[in-house]
Amino acid sequence: MYRESQIIRNNTPDNYMVINVGPQHPSTHGVLHFVITLNGETVVKLEPHLGYIHRSIEKMCESLNYRQFVYVTSRMDYLSSHINNHACALCVEQGLQVEIPERAQVIRVLMDELTRLASHLLWWGSMAMDIGALTPFFHAFREREMITEIFEETCGARLTMNYICPGGVMADLHPDFQAKVKAFLKQLKEKLPEYHELVTGNIIFQNRTKGIGILSKKDAISFGVSGPTARASGVSCDVRKRYPYELYDKLEFKEVLEDGGDCWARYLVRMEEINQSVAIVEQLIDHIPEGDIQAKTKAVLKLPKGEFYSRVETARGDLGVYIVSEGGTTPYRIKFRSPGFSNLSAMETMCKGGKIGDFVAVMGSVDLVIPDIDR
């Protein structure tokens, strides 16, 4: 019988200390609760307790039709809401067999990459803040604010956009969109060297992250880890490259891989992904074709009987939407395979044997969004 590894759960001796991190703790970025068992300062056991913001989105979606359920999914991974909507739209379109107009495809990819940039910028600020540097947070928010403004103009919302829908996108781009995106790219490229000067080259930051929270390639695959966290362990898992959707097979960008597997490698992967996303936006921003923004679909969507699964790459990893349809207007069963849930399960392996102080650095580098885990 094949065995990946022996899972050992022992009762710990009485002199070990148990501390609670969360549910309200700045380093957990939301309401996540860890029960950590310590031997002195060394982490022996780390146990996540979930469900503080569990809304049972999957159950809710069973009573919503295929146009409505997309709105709920913006509330899962609120930092990648465009990409969540995109995953749902792709899944429904797969069932309907509709072709999306080219203009809508380009807009979708542009929005996805801007979302990824916004998410990575926020991560950069908050990871530095976790480790004790407060200034980067304000720098990151300055640039992120420009993206949220762009979203606000086109989509009407800053965080839960609900812009990408089955068949295309909800509304046409704002007339200022191209100019604003170009201004943002110009500023980001000017400021990125400053970011590296502030944090990447900082010796304190390097000492806090190098060799900390190591996740081996074998463990990363076994735990189903995806996204930048897995790519930092050398696992090639970028859905945009492996199973290209929308326009990604026609675009030029690199899949960023590191093989350190520590917090530092995860940091480097995300910083390089910012450059790759900038490259994608630059390739498309001057070539938005004219045309429709929505394919012609019926007012009430009905999916044929069967099963549909779509995978997209969010800022945190591989998001899967699994719809089981009985031929009606609502999904019979819907499952969201959220990247955060699997990434969280590898936390114990990353933290075990390390110091309690490093837990915060690991937490920052894995970049968990709690509503995405709880759903």
Added chain:
Amino acid sequence: MSKEEFKEKLAVTFTSAAFDESGQWLNMTVPAAEWLNVASDLRVLEGAPFDYMFCLTCVDWKTKLTMVYHLECMQTKDIVVVKADLDRNNPEIESVSYIWRTAEFHEREVYELFGVKFLNHPDLRLLILPEGWEGRNPMRKDFEDPVNMIKL
């Protein structure tokens, strides 16, 4: 590898499985009692070891429960979907958390939401639901919650 070639390859090893290639990926339905053997064979399958489990879930069909496992091979990018039907009144299946570590959390989620009992699971407890919830399974089709009404 195309779905047909892949099916022929797997059909040699797994004689008790029923195949269905009409969907997006190759589907394979196995008896629940044989799932553990099938899983460990798939994990070390020659040429395409399925080392990445990217989704584990359950579907309530009102007459039965169906476990759905999505497996991927990191090298060859092949994907196979394995299904196993369970008795709705007494759902039991072997845990695969020793083969794919990610299954540990996913199985705990299915345990509390659908009430499936995973045999030999290292730590089968509630994960998302509050303590003392045992007995009611929210994702089952006949679940009714008078406080937060979701009508199906």
